[in-house]
Amino acid sequence: MANIYDKASLVMIPSGTKTSKIFSQKPVNGDGDFTFSRSTAATRVNADGNIEKETQNLLTHSGDLTQWTPANTGTETATTDPLGGNKAFILNDQDAAAYYRLESNAVSITGVVTGSVYIKKTTGALSNYAGIEVGAVGVYVIIDTTNGTFNISSSSPYVDVKIESAYSDWWRVSAVVSDYTSGAVFNLWPAISSDGTSITNSAQGSNTFYAPQMEKGMVARDYIETTTAAVEGGITDNVPRLDYTDSSCPALLLEPQRTNICPNSEDVSNWYLTFATATANDTISPEGVQNAAKIVTSSAGCDVKLTSIPVSASTTYTATFYCKLTSGSGLQTRFYDNTNGANIEYYDYSSQLVVGEWKRVTRTFTTPAGCNNIQIWFLAASSSSSSVTAHYWGYQLEAGSYATSYIPTYGTSVTRVADSCLGAGNVSTFNSTEGVLFWEGSFDSTSTIAGAIALIGAGSNRVQLYNSGSNVVALIGVNGITSFTATTSGSVDITSNHKYAVKWALNNFALWVDGVEIATDTSGTTFNNDTLNQLRFSDFGANYLYANTRQALVFPTALTDTELAALTTI
Numbered sequence: 001m002a003n004i005y006d007k008a009s010l011v012m013i014p015s016g017t018k019t020s021k022i023f024s025q026k027p028v029n030g031d032g033d034f035t036f037s038r039s040t041a042a043t044r045v046n047a048d049g050n051i052e053k054e055t056q057n058l059l060t061h062s063g064d065l066t067q068w069t070p071a072n073t074g075t076e077t078a079t080t081d082p083l084g085g086n087k088a089f090i091l092n093d094q095d096a097a098a099y100y101r102l103e104s105n106a107v108s109i110t111g112v113v114t115g116s117v118y119i120k121k122t123t124g125a126l127s128n129y130a131g132i133e134v135g136a137v138g139v140y141v142i143i144d145t146t147n148g149t150f151n152i153s154s155s156s157p158y159v160d161v162k163i164e165s166a167y168s169d170w171w172r173v174s175a176v177v178s179d180y181t182s183g184a185v186f187n188l189w190p191a192i193s194s195d196g197t198s199i200t201n202s203a204q205g206s207n208t209f210y211a212p213q214m215e216k217g218m219v220a221r222d223y224i225e226t227t228t229a230a231v232e233g234g235i236t237d238n239v240p241r242l243d244y245t246d247s248s249c250p251a252l253l254l255e256p257q258r259t260n261i262c263p264n265s266e267d268v269s270n271w272y273l274t275f276a277t278a279t280a281n282d283t284i285s286p287e288g289v290q291n292a293a294k295i296v297t298s299s300a301g302c303d304v305k306l307t308s309i310p311v312s313a314s315t316t317y318t319a320t321f322y323c324k325l326t327s328g329s330g331l332q333t334r335f336y337d338n339t340n341g342a343n344i345e346y347y348d349y350s351s352q353l354v355v356g357e358w359k360r361v362t363r364t365f366t367t368p369a370g371c372n373n374i375q376i377w378f379l380a381a382s383s384s385s386s387s388v389t390a391h392y393w394g395y396q397l398e399a400g401s402y403a404t405s406y407i408p409t410y411g412t413s414v415t416r417v418a419d420s421c422l423g424a425g426n427v428s429t430f431n432s433t434e435g436v437l438f439w440e441g442s443f444d445s446t447s448t449i450a451g452a453i454a455l456i457g458a459g460s461n462r463v464q465l466y467n468s469g470s471n472v473v474a475l476i477g478v479n480g481i482t483s484f485t486a487t488t489s490g491s492v493d494i495t496s497n498h499k500y501a502v503k504w505a506l507n508n509f510a511l512w513v514d515g516v517e518i519a520t521d522t523s524g525t526t527f528n529n530d531t532l533n534q535l536r537f538s539d540f541g542a543n544y545l546y547a548n549t550r551q552a553l554v555f556p557t558a559l560t561d562t563e564l565a566a567l568t569t570i
Contacts (some may be wrong), residue, residue: 004563009429009536012517012552014252014478017240024424035423037241039273042416043406044241044253050288055234058107059214065089065102073102081210082167091190092206098232104186105414107214109316111411112267115186116174116220118166118210121145130207131189132194135177142192143173145207159269160281174220178269186214194562216410218266218281218291251548254419254537260407262395268293272307276301284324286358292393297379300386309397321395322401325353328388334377335365362403402445418531420544422536431556432527434505437463438567440551443494446470451545455554458529465500466538474502474511478525486511486519497570505558515569
């Protein structure tokens with residue numbers, strides 16, 4: 001096979017990417033690189049098998065606490081941080097008559113957020129205790145800096161609080177709130193009493209703070225330093241997704257626009273529970289961090305549900321969630337029409353589960369006429385055993401006939417816009433008079449979106465493979481006139497991975513799939529020199545390819561049948 005690949009003029013095997021760019025391995029001068037766009041964040045399955053999201057730190061000046069706002073008299077002195085830099089700060093309360101705290105700049109977000117910071121014991125009368133506030137004024141998470149225990153000063157707004165030992169003598173404290181209000185507080189308290197009451201008189205003392213962070217979601221992730229603006233990382237805007245869902249080798253994931261209308265995809269604090277308890281952040285989720293909820297039921301009449309989700313009538317939706325069963329049986333999901341007061345359907349998903357393993361449960365249904373609001377039960381009362389223990393994570397409801405990649409939500413619906421991948425090559429990359437277009441991948445569905453892999457030129461000149469519904473069609477159009485067309489005619493499942501090659505030359509056309517010649521034509525014209533000038537995952541319009549792409553190659557010669565068989569054999 002190596003000698004066949006050597007013949008290619010463009011080779012794209014998903015591996016190298018950067019923001020807005022997918023690199024081809026050939027040509028090496030950059031002419032074969034694709035331009036990628038998607039104006040929102042997204043998720044993928046990474047090489048470790050975990051779902052990877054956008055990461056962020058929404059606090060500004062996280063590495064320079066002298067830029068934060070002090071309340072009353074105190075100092076902020078830079079000192080050595082755990083990584084050997086100078087980004088930690090000793091906060092020293094010097095006011096014997098009033099409290100001292102450090103306030104972050106306002107953060108313009110709402111919903112589920114996690115605030116975190118590293119703290120180390122320093123010196124002073126009250127250095128045994130430090131505190132943070134996230135969201136609610138006057139509700140402190142109070143950390144005993146000698147042993148890492150904590151308590152909360154009053155009625156708690158926190159969904160979860162964790163203290164973790166970090167580095168040699170630091171604690172990382174994180175607090176999750178489900179209803180953070182835009183502009184609410186994130187405050188650091190260097191000296192505080194053990195119960196949070198003695199903060200306004202004689203609370204002198206100091207402690208050392210490092211790496212404050214606020215982020216959307218249920219858990220504190222790796223720290224991102226900021227200066228004058230918030231910083232996002234991971235699979236953020238315009239970052240291509242190399243997805244490892246089905247293989248140890250990645251595929252380029254290209255998907256249509258979808259919206260997750262479940263407002264809280266990970267937070268269980270707003271669920272309706274009957275004869276059941278929910279524990280947030282109980283175990284490691286498919287994301288690879290501890291943000292999956294545990295559900296324990298105590299009766300066959302249990303209800304575990306989301307009570308009000310706006311929908312459109314007579315519309316197809318796909319619901320998904322991740323579940324890991326520990327014990328119990330008869331797990332059902334139930335879709336209920338709030339508008340008409342009737343069940344849409346029950347669905348028993350027990351058969352999809354393997355005890356102790358995460359599985360993504362998927363169900364597609366259509367809303368009735370007049371329905372504009374539904375409920376979703378994750379454990380329906382009619383069939384669940386009296387005792388079920390299971391973990392849940394990643395709830396999604398999207399309009400469409402099939403499930404797409406996970407879209408996190410933290411208080412409101414979230415839209416992931418479509419991926420676009422265009423513009424590789426030029427006339428010097430391709431031989432217009434003859435060649436082969438090769439693509440390996442799987443289409444996302446059998447919907448007739450007409451997503452295409454197309455080698456194009458001006459005047460409707462094209463060599464393309466496209467999704468016609470349940471088939472893949474090869475089309476060669478020369479100056480708007482079809483020279484060759486062929487279809488797989490249901491011979492392959494286009495949602496599974498296959499290798500396709502379409503060959504063109506004067507009176508010599510063919511379509512090969514998985515080592516088999518599907519169709520040939522020995523009569524037809526081809527293109528003039530320097531006609532084909534771009535390879536793109538779309539046709540001439542906005543019929544973007546929605547698929548997993550493992551390889552895309554263009555050859556400047558019409559390969560032999562032996563070479564085409566070798567190239568396309570799975």
